[in-house]
Amino acid sequence: MSAKRFAVLRGDVPRPSVSPETGTDTRDLFRSAFRRHAAGVAVVTTAGPVGFTATSLASVSAEPPLVTFGIGLGSSSWPAIRDQDSFVVHILGESQRDLAALFARSGADRFGPETAYTALPTGEPVLHGVAAWLRCEIRERFVAGDHRLVVGLITEGETVPGRRPLLYHDGTFGSFA
Template identity: 55%
Template sequence: MTASPDLGTQASPAPTELPAAAYPEGAVSPAYTAGEEVPASGVFGSDVFGADAFRSVFRRHAAGVAVITAAGTRPAGFTATSLTSVSAEPPLVSFGISTAGSAWRTVADAAYLGVHILGEHQEDLAATFARSGADRFAPPTAWAPGPYGVPLLEDVSAWLVARVVSRIPAGDHRVVIAQAVAGAPDGPARPLLYHQGRFNALRH
C-alpha cells in the first residue's frame, strides 16, 4: 500500500553533520571523512539526498501503527507510524502529522487527542484512516466519544487521551507533543506493523 499524505513519517530530517560514530569503521562514505561536515543537499558523492531516497531508507524501518483522532466540527483522524513515547514523568507522546493532510486543520485546533495503538487484526482500519478522501468514521468504523469528547476507536490494542502540549514545525510536518491524561491497554496484544510500504503482522 502506498502511504497517503496522512500517513506519518518515521523520523526527523537528516542531520547536516555526521559524527565519526555514525558509521562502522571502514564504512564512511568515500566522499567524506569521519567527522567532516556534510552539505545538507548531499550525503554520498555528488548525489542529492532527497525525499525519495529518504523514504526508501525508512521503508526498511518496521514501525508500529497508530491512529490519532480529534474532535471538531466533524471528527478527524489519520494513520501514524511516527508515534513515540517521549517521557514517563510526565507521560508524554509525540507523533508527526503532514500539514497537507486532511486531519491537520482539526488537529491544529484540538486541545485533546485520541491515540490508538492498532492490533494486527486492524489492517483495514489502518488503511481507512490512511486513505485520502475516505469517510473515516462511517461504518464499519466503530467508535464513541470518550473523555473530553475525543473520538475513541473500539477494539484497539491500547488507547490514550492526551492533552496537546506543543506543535513544533518540522519541514512539511508538525511534531505534536501531548501529555496522556487517560488510557488503557486492554485490547488484543499483537501489534500491527508498517514495513516496506505495507501493513504487516508480527511474525516470530
C-alpha cells in the first residue's frame, strides 16, 4: 500500500471542509455531491393506486432478500406507503424516461390512460414494460431526517433479460453510451 493511501486511511491527510465564511451550506454540498452520483431509476407503487419515482433504491440483503428506498415526509405518496403493508418496485428501462418523469411530477395523473399497468390480486399496480418488478412486504420503516427509509422483503417478481436500465445523473435521465 502506498504511503499516501496509508496516510489517508490513518486520517493524516487534511480533508476538505465546508467553511462558514464561504457561505456554503451543507445542504448545498449534499445536493451538489449527489448530482454527481449516477443512480438507477425505479418507480415504487402501492395499492390505491399510488406511486412515485425513486432513485434511492438499494439492495440490503440477499438472505433474506431485502430492498430499501427513501421517501420524503412531504411526498403525496408517503401516507399510502405508511399505511400499506406492501409495495412494488419497478426497475425502469432506458426507454422509460417519460414514465419516470410522470411519476416524479407533483400533481400528475400517474395512473391515467397513458400508464399501462395491471393490479396484482393484493392490489398493488405492476407497470408494463419495465426491466424488472419486485413485490415486497414492508418489514421496517425508519426515521431518517425528513425522510423515512422503508425496508421490504421481496416475495415475488419478474425480470426481463436484455433490458438496459434507465439512469439518473445531474438532474437528467439517461442511459449507458
